[in-house]
Amino acid sequence: MASMMKSFVDVTPGSQFPIQNLPYGVFRPSAGASPRPGVAIGESVLDLSVLADAGLFKGPLLAKSNCFSQTSLNAFMALGRPAWKEARTTLQKLLSADEPTLRDNDTLRSKAIIPMSQAKMEMPAVIGDYTDFFSSKEHAVNTGTLFRGSRELALPPNWVHVPIGYHGRASSVVLSGTDITRPRGQTSPPEGQNGPEFKPSALLDFELEMAVFVGPGNQLGTTVSVDDAAQHIFGFVIMNDWSARDIQKWEYIPLGPFLGKSFGTTISPWIVTMEALEPFICDAPEQDPPALPYLTEKKRFTYDIPLQVALKPEGASKASVICNSNFKYLYWTVCQQLAHHTVNGCNLNPGDLLASGTISGPDDGSMGSMLEQSMGGRKDIMLEHGGSRKFLKDGDEVVMTAVCQGNGFNVGFGACTGKILPVKM
Structure with a gap:
């Protein structure tokens, strides 16, 4: 055994x-x-x-x-x-x-x-393309409520039918331990002003995610079925999709994330294979309404991967755990994500990176971003070793980990870490 x-x-x-x-x-x-x-x-x-x-x-x-x-x-x-x-x-x-x-x-x-x-x-692969999905229903509801003011209106009408995603910037995907410089950009006009501000981001955030590396790809104009998708997935890494919320808010309508995301995305260095994760297969969340036929899996499954986020302020001796979540909460599975990515004939290549989107769970302690935890900056996130945060400060180090506990052994991913450096003027 x-x-x-x-x-x-x-x-x-x-x-x-x-x-x-x-x-x-x-x-x-x-x-x-x-x-x-x-x-x-x-x-x-x-x-x-x-x-x-x-x-x-x-x-x-x-x-x-x-x-x-x-x-x-x-x-x-x-x-x-x-x-x-x-x-x-x-x-x-x-x-x-x-x-x-x-x-x-x-x-x-x-x-x-x-x-x-x-x-x-070093980086484990040459990443030709990087796609980020939006697959956590809890995260989508939490953020939708913040943006639209009502849980009833939180989810866009297409969310339960389609794995939403966007194409990210592959060139700024970096390895764990790489420092992240606070970005500058345009933000919404302050009250009483007509035009936007250009300034360092004041609402810098992390996003707890996981990502898969694509193995064999598909030819342009062909598709990968949802039941064959697992044969195209090499393995998993932890991902921190750093986000400048004030830049993102001003730019994302109508075309979605751009400079609020592309300044840095961190991955853990070790790729854990699907074979190593087999002992941790579990049922995926039930989907209501049922997915369209091309997204309906004969055997719907996901993985029980406990995830944790800790924040260590500059000069602190210890990091404070601020999130405990789990990969199994995702509404859309990685197989559905990959199948949907190719359904229009889009070709994937070996080394392409597909990210899950922020992974949040059903309780306050499992929210995978500071945007959710602080309710958009209206609430303090208390650090267990003193102090508080609403968003990230210069010198803060974010440490993400994932360890599955098997029968007498662990399967871990190492750490996904990054420290915030002051803006370069």
Whole structure:
């Protein structure tokens, strides 16, 4: 049984990266070294290029592939689920406690297994396109109520029929740990003035999201069915979709988010595969009214992924948890999102990023943005270690985490972090 598997690599109890996980990333083993694919195991990174050079990927789909000699995971993503399963089977065998191939080869083992503290993480893929959805009903109701003044009028009439989304800016998607500079832009005219202001955003916010990387894509003019969509999803990351609410409010009508979003979007470095998440499959929320046929899944499912957001003010010794939510709350599933994305013939490519939209739950403690928590700035968000916030201040660090608890093991995503720097004038 997978829950009983053990690795010869030291994995401490409670680790996010046991042999049951094996998330993929791209890293440099030392300064000046080229980026290469790896997997996380305990507090180490397994260098897949070393294993490939040693001829340890012997399966028919990977033996002749050079995907692990690349500087990104795009080529591996493009191979599809049979190749991903072949790789996972090989890696779990090589890392298992009773397999001598890597365990007993001191030279190979020391070259292939790098302390995580020594590795420098890089973007896992070249992201050609990035789409952000709006798939949490709770978030849509909360924000709609703020904007329209009534819960009865909160949801647009199309929301329960269509997975709403917009095309984001791929160039400003950054890796966890990258600082985010407070943006400037136009905001709504102050009371008594006719024209807008141009100033630093005063309503800077985070959005708790998850995102999936696309594996095999589809040709322009073709579609991916909702029941085949899972075969096109490589894996999941945590995402922080930073948002300047005052800039967003002024610009989003009639065409939607633009400069209020494109100044920075942060993702966690490790991509957790759907195979690793299988123990956490659960029922997705019931949809009422029923989805149109092209969005109706034969087997409707999602994942039980607990999510947490903590905020650490500059100079503080501890971070304060301000949100506990869960991926399972999303009304539209990732398979519905991907199928809808292609239903008009739009082509997806390996490495494309599809984000969930803000993930909020049914109670106050599960709201995935400060906009919701502060009721649009009308209420203080109390920090458990002192102080309060309505929106983010310079020097604030936001830390997002996700850890699934299995039977005797955890499957984690690492951290998705970013610190707010003052505006550059």
